[in-house]
Amino acid sequence: MTWNRFTIFFYTMTSSYFVYSKPKVLQALRYHFITRNEIKIMMILVNVFAIVAAGFYFFRKVSAYAFIGSSFLWFCLMISFWYVLPGIIYRKSATFKDRFKVSFEDQHMFIENERGSRSWPWKAFSVMIESPHFFHLYFDSRSFFIIPKEAFEPGQISEARKILREKINVRPV
Numbered sequence: 001m002t003w004n005r006f007t008i009f010f011y012t013m014t015s016s017y018f019v020y021s022k023p024k025v026l027q028a029l030r031y032h033f034i035t036r037n038e039i040k041i042m043m044i045l046v047n048v049f050a051i052v053a054a055g056f057y058f059f060r061k062v063s064a065y066a067f068i069g070s071s072f073l074w075f076c077l078m079i080s081f082w083y084v085l086p087g088i089i090y091r092k093s094a095t096f097k098d099r100f101k102v103s104f105e106d107q108h109m110f111i112e113n114e115r116g117s118r119s120w121p122w123k124a125f126s127v128m129i130e131s132p133h134f135f136h137l138y139f140d141s142r143s144f145f146i147i148p149k150e151a152f153e154p155g156q157i158s159e160a161r162k163i164l165r166e167k168i169n170v171r172p173v
Helices: 002-012 022-035 037-058 064-092 157-167
Strands: 099-104 108-113 116-121 127-130 134-138 144-148
Touching: 022 037, 022 064, 022 134, 022 144, 037 064, 127 157, 134 157
Parallel strands: none
Antiparallel strands: 099 108, 108 116, 127 134, 134 144
């Protein structure tokens, strides 16, 4: 009985049309960059470098210019990951300006807008990450699709999460 109910639910799991909210998309893109291992390592190294430079400056081992230079590098890195990169990706992608409808079925996920539709089998997605406002569905390590949680009715979000976790690998953040 449970299986049949689950199957019926799968074929009725559809959201209404949704649009992307620019501030939330920028936050999701920041989340994407911050969760990348190579960026985490680089940020840790730059922070350690800035702390060491501050310590050397405090003990008068380096000049103020060296300390200011390391602080400037840290500042540029943080601004690029927090503002510049998400802004560039948002402006270049026409996807964030469209209205979409998402549907989950047993073997596929469907996305449609006014110009057409596209489906992906669940196996096309390698991993799923959940952020505060989105489900990030990754095809590979660099390409992904984000589905806003606002696309679902409040009662459907937990069901959508359950389906996504069952169909796609979940990567802990």
